[in-house]
Amino acid sequence: MRAISAPGQDRTPVLRRQPARVVNGEPEGGYTDAYEIICRDCGDDPGDDYRDIPPRLQHIRGPYWLTTGAAQYEAHLEWHEEQQLAKARLAPAVAMPTARSAALSLPC
Numbered sequence: 001m002r003a004i005s006a007p008g009q010d011r012t013p014v015l016r017r018q019p020a021r022v023v024n025g026e027p028e029g030g031y032t033d034a035y036e037i038i039c040r041d042c043g044d045d046p047g048d049d050y051r052d053i054p055p056r057l058q059h060i061r062g063p064y065w066l067t068t069g070a071a072q073y074e075a076h077l078e079w080h081e082e083q084q085l086a087k088a089r090l091a092p093a094v095a096m097p098t099a100r101s102a103a104l105s106l107p108c
């Protein structure tokens with residue numbers, strides 16, 4: 001299990017021990033018994049304290065117990081893969097509304 005993102009893998013979500021507090025981007029006061037998911041793709045930053053991030057990101061972070069966190073981590077990775085596939089499937093369709101609206105703008 002990856003605990004901290006390695007260089008070159010910065011976009012990959014990580015599951016880490018939840019710091020008691022993050023001050024100036026650094027964990028402070030040790031760690032809680034809980035785990036949290038940090039997903040940069042979703043806009044999260046490991047240097048932000050849990051209390052300073054929006055509710056959407058707090059929901060992703062958890063915190064979780066280890067087994068739940070590992071399962072949530074896997075689910076989150078799968079969710080991103082599905083988003084990528086959905087985006088790839090939708091890509092050709094993006095041009096459609098433009099073509100249709102052009103057709104609709106023709107004079108009657």
Ligand SMILES: [Zn+2]
Nearest residue numbers: 013039041042
């Ligand atoms: Zn994410």
